[in-house]
Amino acid sequence: MDPATNAHALTDDVGFLLSRASAVFVRATNAVLASYGLRARPYSLLLMACSAPAGVSQRDLAETLALDPSQVVSLVDELAASALVERRPSETDRRAKLVVATEAGRALCAEVVPVVEGAAAAQLADLSATEQLILRELLTRLMARGPGASPQ
C-alpha cells in the first residue's frame, strides 16, 4: 500500500484517538485526585454510591462502570478500608450487598466532585459549549451499542 496513503492512518483512527483522549483524561483526573487519596476508578464508584442514598448493589456497580464483579470487590474493599463506603445486606435479596456511602464518603465526594469537574473542564477548554455537548452525545450513543455492561 502507498505509504502516503497511510501516513495518517493511525491519527485518523477513532479507536486510537479515543484511547489517547481517555488516557489524557484519566491522567488529569488521577493527578487532581492524588492529594485526596483517590484515583479515577474508586472515585467513580464513590460517586455512584453517593448518588444512590439507598445504596447500590455491587452488580449494578459492575454493570454501570463496565467492570468485572471481582474488580468491584477490590474497589469496595479499598473504599471501605478508608471508611468512605460500607456494605449493608440487602433486605430483599440475601445474596446481594448494598454499597452505601458513609458521612465521610459524602463529605469527601462533595469536596472532590468540583475539583474533578474543573480538571475535565480544563481539558475541554478548546471546545465550545456546544461542541462539548455534541461530543458527550456522540460518546453516549457509542456507548449504547457497546457491551452495555460486562467486560469480556
Place this chain on the structure above:
Amino acid sequence: MDPATNAHALTDDVGFLLSRASAVFVRATNAVLASYGLRARPYSLLLMACSAPAGVSQRDLAETLALDPSQVVSLVDELAASALVERRPSETDRRAKLVVATEAGRALCAEVVPVVEGAAAAQLADLSATEQLILRELLTRLMARGPGASPQ
C-alpha cells in the same frame, strides 16, 4: 447534594464516557487481532513502522503513541521477536535506532488493517458518516491540547 441532581453525574462525565468508549474499542480491536497474534498496542506501533518506509525512531514512536520510551522498548522487542520489525542504526544519530517493518510485517499489516477498520466501523455503525467525522475532529482537537507526547 440532591440525589436526583447527581443521578446522572457519572454518565454525563466526558472523562467517564471516554474511558468506557475507549475500553470498548480496545476490546473489539484486541478480539479481531487475537487470531493474528497481535493486540491493539503492538498493532499501532507496527502500523507506524509500516507507514514510514525509512523507519521511525523509538523516540518518535513514544511521542506519537503517547508511551514511555521504556514501553516502546518492550513493544519493539516483542514485534522484533516475531520478525515483524527490525532495529536499524540511524545514519545521522548514532544514539538512535530506526524501527523498520520487515516484509512479513508489511504483509501482516496489509492483511490486518482492513480487519481492524472493519471492527471500528462496526462500533461506529450507529453514527452517520457526518457524525463520525465530527467525532474524529473533536477528539483530534482534544488531543491537540493534551500532553502532546510524553505520559506523566
Place this chain on the structure above:
DNA sequence: TATTGTTATACTCTATAACTATA
C-alpha cells in the same frame, strides 16, 4: 548538559476461572 535507548521495579488494570451462598 541533554537526549536516545535500555534495564529494573512496582503498581494498576484487565481477564478468567472456580467457589459459596443464596434465588
Place this chain on the structure above:
DNA sequence: TATAGTTATAGAGTATAACAATA
C-alpha cells in the same frame, strides 16, 4: 439452574528511576 459476591491468579498497561552511549 442461574445469580451475587468472593477469592485467586496471570497477564497487560502505567509510572519511575537510574544507567550507558552519544549529541
